[in-house]
Amino acid sequence: MSKQRTVYLECGKSTQVLYVIGTVINVDIYKPSPPLCQAFQVTSSPDVVCSISDRNNSNIAAQSANRWTLSEEIFLEIKVDQVSHTPNDKKVTVMFYRGDLAEPIDQMTLELTAIIVSLDVDADRDGIIEKNNPNKGSWKWGSKGHGAILLVNCDREEDSGIDNSDDKVSVLEDLEDMSRMILRTEGPNNLPDGYKLKLSISPPDKEKVQIFRHDMTKMTRVLGRTKMSTDVEFTKGNNEIHFFAEGLVFPNVEMTKLVTIHLDLLQKLHQDIPIFTEQVIFCLAPWIMTPNTLCPAEVFVCSVKYNVKFLEEFRGFVEKAQYKLTVCPESKNMSDLWIQDEIEFGYSEAPCKFLNVVLDSPRDRGLKDYAYKYLLGSDFGYIHVAGEERNSLNSFGNLEVSPPVTVNGKEYPLGRIIIGSSFPNSSGGRKISKAIQDFLIAQEVQSPIVLFSDWLAVGHVDEFMTFVPAPDRKGFRLLLASPDSCYRLFKKLKEEGYGEALMFEKQNGKQVKINEILNNQTLHEMNAFVQQCINWNRDVLKMELGLDEGDIIDIPVLFHQLNYLTKVSAYFPDMVNMIVIGKFLGIPKPFGPLINGKCPLESAVRSALEPLGLDCTFIDNFDSYHVRLGEVHCGTNVRRKPFTLKWWNMEI
Template identity: 25%
Template sequence: MHSLGKAAVMVLGLAASSRALEAVILADTNRDGKLDVMSDAEGKQAWTEGRGALFMANIADTDGRCSEQITDDTPFADLDKCNDASDNILRNPKFLAPLQTLPNSGLTDAAQGLITVSGDDLAKDKVRIFHKAGNDWAYVDEGRVFQAAELRAGLELGIDARDVRRPDGWDGRARVHFNVTDNGESAADNVQLRVAPVLIHHHLQELQQVYIASIRDHSKGTKQFIENVEKYAADAGAPVTKFDTGKDTWAQDNFEAGYTSIPGPGGPVVLRVLVRASQTRDREVSGRNVYKQLRSASVAVVQHLPSELNDRNWGIDSLGNLETVPPHSHKGKHYPNGRAVMGSKGGKKPHMVAFLEAQEAQPPIEIDTDWLRVGHTDEFMQFLPANNDRGWVMVVDDPKLALDLFKKAQKDGHGATEAMSRPQMLHDIEFLSWSTQYSCLPSDTIDGVLRRWKLQERNLLAAERIEANIEIMKRETGITDDDIVRIPALYYVYEKGWDCNRKQQAQEKEHHKRSEREEDLMPAFGEEDGEEARLDRRQFEKPEDKLVAYHPAVINGVVFNNGKYLAPNPWGPVVDGADILAAAANKEYAKYGFNITYIDDWFDHHAHAGEVHCATNVARDASQKWW
């Protein structure tokens, strides 16, 4: 926090003594990280997007006081109730925004002053103000009366918030009033501020932190996956944090990493904010542990829960469904922080959209993910840094391109080549011990894949739906075909993908007739259920005719720094010594300076409708100004 310098105080004090009674309060109206009479006075009473003081929700958990209170029985609605600002003790002064009253040496001993807050009905309860005396900060309550000696010297104040901007709640605006009385005379001044928004990271920001689920009773395959991610992250210079998710392997679905920041004298003052998914069902352990294990003096957590805690909109509120378009301009509007992207289901938006809209900084774009079994944006869309005029490209899956690759291989005499090239691995035997549905490796050939029941029809449908989403993105962001990268990927219905323990072709027509029956919907699983249950729960409520990635989806990976990209090995057909799916992806990513490292996720994630991105989470650099 930065206050007025001594020279400024002396000059202003002398000036104040030569005038009638005045009350002047300043905030960082011009957002340069310091208080200045000349530049911060103008327009201070009318906050706009381009000018006006900012302050921060001081909602970390500096000493772990709140986290240690969370138990297995803590209601989800109570997780937000305890943070550094939930009482009137200042635990982290770093996140105070400065306020200053100008000194007035001409006051008599009878002078008194008040600092109060106004705004909407919620503002007073959401804002804290502190007064600094020596090295100590004291909370300023409504009854605090400042005496003449304090007013003559000028008040050094700090302001923070107990919460962030909320839909149908506090919009973050607050007006701070300074009133002075002296022997029957009175003077007043005020300044308007607004709490900074919570922003979601985009891929032009450098990766700084990797999160991964520490799953209870995980398989050897999952353990190997975690070790592979940890090694890759270490080699890339990124620290890894594991958190206890119970039996929930999908780290990405639990939260989205973001941040809030305000101007400071040395640059932006940043608080990392993890936005927890708007879910309670099947997140009993992981949901609480985002709050319990991941908060610190520099990391906060927020959530936006639905009014009905068992909302059937569960799937699309998993945060694998949230991506961010990097910064861009379109139709005369500039989006310096990019825009959020979330998929809708049957025209119903995720509950999280309202929270994103309330931030008024990254206007959400709604796309259609209803055609997907899981229904997440990260299943087929990604944004990649690029050395072009825009600074980024949009990567999408292209099912038509994949069909063409398979048909070309077939035409060139490779129809009998195995369509899935993954070898048997030592830890695979463990899957045989607990699963009959996902334990074997398929032996389908290219010919066999192309003959599958409605496979080509379904991939043409997937291509149509992806193209429709591309048109939405073109309309909303202004991207053109030159900004779009297409990589080959096949889709198929979940139950009929690589399930090699069934007589596929004979059963598929009959299953197709039953696709909308209630028993074809996956059940909800509780924390007490087994290994299969914890993996399958992310797609439990989708009808069987919705689609998933056929091979492990390269697009569902993690963008690291310096051209590094971690992706699931697609294990496509090997033709002339090369995996045709991996080779095609390598070629496209290389155009933008990215080198792909592949890891196996077949049994532990892909067989359960998720990949590398789904199973990990990251936080990125937030040192750039957003204002």
């Protein structure tokens, strides 16, 4: 709909007006008409379009040299299609007549200086800032949607902190991480005095965005934080002023993710009066997690004095898979080997730019400075979230994401985030930090699911579930720890005469016979409870991810109660707690009984997963990780390539 502006004229006078092409000027003809006037006639310059309409906006007549009967129900609508070459070169004259007199008894004149003013952004998300896109002032999700995108500038181009932490642009490379905005003006070389342009943001947006103006020799901050508005000179002729917008914060539940930039053309009278206004809208780009089904880009592991043997095996596993391996030395990890718990790799994206972005947990142990000191850099962003430091549920082994799913017709093309907490609606127990949960919810594109994980000593969802790629069905399988399947396997071994076979036979720790495990009533009761907890989560995952039993594989795992805690941990190395890099699985070696030289626990996992085209490698993490209540997944991490789907093409 065209922007309307009402202008009042007086008989016997010429009124000069600055006109913005694309708007409509309305003139009341009846009120300023002289007494006893009965008719009027309108003439105008060739590139001025005039029409006569009634109060209901019904067109009565286009421009004509004929006289028209004067009535208080009609008014004049004026549009101009061409920019002025000189000030006031577009004219409209209204002449008033009495009876059949040939000469007008009075007239009034409108002199227009027609200009173009357009604040433009990449509203159709193709990387090009087109002129005056009709959808630049709104946001709509989907492949047929519109609205510009604002990338949070959380990387570091120089060794001076995160780029959006100050009000400066130190290097021009930083502009590549910002969203462009262009103010386009066109008009005569000499413009009427008393007009100016003003850019502004609303108070709620001042902490979301910072806008810089790029001149030939410098970058100047013009909006953001403490600066709510800025005057912009109206440049003469045909000109463009380039602005660059950087996001300051990722979406959160306390604010809308939309940012609005206002443009006003002001006329200085008693005070500045806007004669033209428009807006452009940006949407803050979210942080996105990557599931196991996406291709790895880089694998991470820590080196400490007591994981030398594990590291040797793990290095061979990654070399076989042919992916890049980064080893964090003890000088950087400060003897903290749980790199999965400290950080979560993800990314953020706009049409103009892709950023790897690492999410740093509030865990803050030996690895607390690793992400900021050694990962943050050019095109590698950083976020830190708040939380209770001593609550282990705030570590990111308690943070997973599913592959893409469709649930009851609703698509989640970027998957759904999965977090563990206490049992729903319970008053006690450990819960994941509200700050973390609110942050994940606010990203919106990976709608989180909350599971029950507080029954575990450490309390992380990766202790009882993971996802692996598959060539059929939904493109993946959900793996769940299953005490029931472990007991079935051990009972079968007993029936086959292997009840005296030893668990942990190759380990220095206490060995135990299969019969002893089967006869341990306390252990059996504890695992019956564990199975109920996992079954509850199984039902939630089936419902929230749209899965059926064919999408789930049970992995034999037993849990036992720790002497100093009421909660449980894995009895033998937890094979669900694996690392997935492409088709290659790095699985904790369970040290089950050896039957004819083979471990039946390993064989059960191979028979379930290898038909899916997966390559299983069992890695000894017993002394380095398992005895410290973690496994392979807890001590490793993977940065993955992004989804091909652009998040803004989702239907929300």
